[in-house]
Amino acid sequence: MAATSDRAGKQPKSVWLAERPPVKRKADQPAGLDLDKIVAATVRLLDAEGLAKFSMRRLAAELGVTAMSVYWYVDTKDDLLELAMDAAAGEIDLPDESDEGADWRDQLRHLATEYRTMLLAHPWVPRLLGEYINFGPHSMAFSNATLRVMARSGLSKESTSGALAAVFQFVYGFCTIQGLHRARCRAEGSTLDEYFQQVVGAVRSRPEFAEAMELSVKAVYARKGLTAEQMLEHDFAFALDLQIAGIEAMRERELARTEEGRDGGRQEGLDGAR
Amino acid sequence: MAATSDRAGKQPKSVWLAERPPVKRKADQPAGLDLDKIVAATVRLLDAEGLAKFSMRRLAAELGVTAMSVYWYVDTKDDLLELAMDAAAGEIDLPDESDEGADWRDQLRHLATEYRTMLLAHPWVPRLLGEYINFGPHSMAFSNATLRVMARSGLSKESTSGALAAVFQFVYGFCTIQGLHRARCRAEGSTLDEYFQQVVGAVRSRPEFAEAMELSVKAVYARKGLTAEQMLEHDFAFALDLQIAGIEAMRERELARTEEGRDGGRQEGLDGAR
DNA sequence: ACGCTCCCTGTACGGTGTACGCGTCCCGCT
DNA sequence: AGCGGGACGCGTACACCGTACAGGGAGCGT
Secondary structure, three states: OOOOOOOOOOOOOOHHHOOOOOOOOOOOOOOOOOHHHHHHHHHHHHHHHHHHHOOHHHHHHHHOOOHHHHOOOOOOHHHHHHHHHHHHHOOOOOOOOOOOOOOHHHHHHHHHHHHHHHHHHOOHHHHHHOOOOOOOHHHHHHHHHHHHHHHOOOOOHHHHHHHHHHHHHHHHHHHHHHHHHHHHHHHHOOOHHHHHHHHHHHHHOOHHHHHHHHHHHHHHHOOOOOOHHHHHHHHHHHHHHHHHHHHHHHHHHHHHHHHHHHHOOOOOOOOOOO | OOOOHHHOOOOOOOHHHOOOOOOOOOOOOOOOOOHHHHHHHHHHHHHHHHHHHOOHHHHHHHHOOOHHHHOOOOOOHHHHHHHHHHHHHOOOOOOOOOOOOOOHHHHHHHHHHHHHHHHHHOOHHHHHHOOOOOOOHHHHHHHHHHHHHHHOOOOOHHHHHHHHHHHHHHHHHHHHHHHHHHHHHHHHOOOHHHHHHHHHHHHHOOHHHHHHHHHHHHHHHOOOOOOHHHHHHHHHHHHHHHHHHHHHHHHHHHHHHHHHHHHOOOOOOOOOOO
8 A cells, every 4th residue: 555655655663653664574584583583682681781872883792793784674663662662561461452351450550560571571662662662562551451451441532541640651751760770879889778868868958958858758757667678669550549439439520420410300409409 | 709898898989878978167258069969060050051061170160160060069070960850859749748638639630740841951960860870858748749659549568669650750751851852952043843844854855755754744733823842731631641541541440450369259250341 | 480270272192973885695596 | 497585694884862071261378
């Protein structure tokens, strides 16, 4: 179909829309490059050394080739990163769609925590999520899975996308920050707790910040005895419960509204609320 | 390892902890540089041309000096970006703390929407939020304001940070993506709606994606008649309501638990929904 | 007149993404 | 058997990046 007018129009160009050559022969040549191998190496390097250290030359070295060789398979570095993102999205375990009896809350929780483990396992993904629009196949499969699960929550169709945003944008934001803190700590060779202590100590020594810091510090010390990671875990679980409770509450609200509308054909007259 | 103490301990170094020279004299020289002027120009440039186009040389040109001149006031580009972020955080309008009678829901909504307008006005901020840990004075003031408001929600102390994460990490994630889409559109010279149409059209033409796209498209077309921006606005408002409803629900849950604990000492089976 | 500190500039280094063109191999066609 | 052409990889080169380092020239206290 796209064979007509190959350069036609001003479609948004993207890796995913590019015409991939239908076949890649040369299977008897295991030494050569290969898009999958490149993406895999990219993910490995990003995991190991972080986004900042990643460069095409570095990747090429890892693959035992020169930088420009990679460009045979990939148009730009950005395209490669998008491919890497979708590869990471492929690690998300999607719930069994056929199980009709499953509780949507469990499935939602599952998707959220799966998403979270992926984001934390690959801390470069959050950074890239804020840079590219991803509609690779795995990402789409994931977002469709979230749609399907949320559709079973009882929320109206107009509300599902808002509710999905509430849950998964939260997970995204939360993991972005957590991953960021982790990276900062690892760069300094300390644990999250040590790092936190250092920050508090340093800031305490600056009187103009001490006042501002006071509240936050108090909030944290209210839960002494937990490590920073444990606190984050707790916060995440709580916030997830909060989202689910919020969904249920909004569903009740919608239900009440429609019932109200059906009961009294008339506008909220005498018997409206009952 | 700790023997290398010549570095005056290993505090996490940060712009905010640096000893700023106590005074800036030479006030009679209006032509010269100035940290405030530099940061202001940085914000202006970032707003106008985006993070990708921003460079020290570009900034210096804007200021009418050479690139290295800026380095007299700023150690690294990263430090400058952190300063710019905090400057943006300074635009957030904080609620009046003295008003004891105000509803915490209104205040929370106010903070969230203020945060959102800031993030959308400066689309580079979300990107940087995922890169640096910010504890500049304005950011701290903001986060303290959120703490104070949430403290009035009736939630337990252990839960406030989780609830804050739920709300504001959601706002962060939501605005990150929205800003990203906007930027992509502007780069292509189309509106969000046109862009969306293009993507749908392009993806439709690829049969292997069509199935995956179907659900999302349906979800969107369920709300025909709205522009994309309007839908996002709607989703944001809904999700915010959802968060607040969630907070209230969690508060009720906690309340029930403590009452139950007082009544019978049991601590399980708090909600029948499961 | 001296030096000192503050501000600014010029140059240079090592890095980046990638455009362009040159091989070099192997496959299928004649 | 020969050959054309695509698939694939390499070398070089360019523009640009952040920033280390060594001055240079004002204004100052002495």
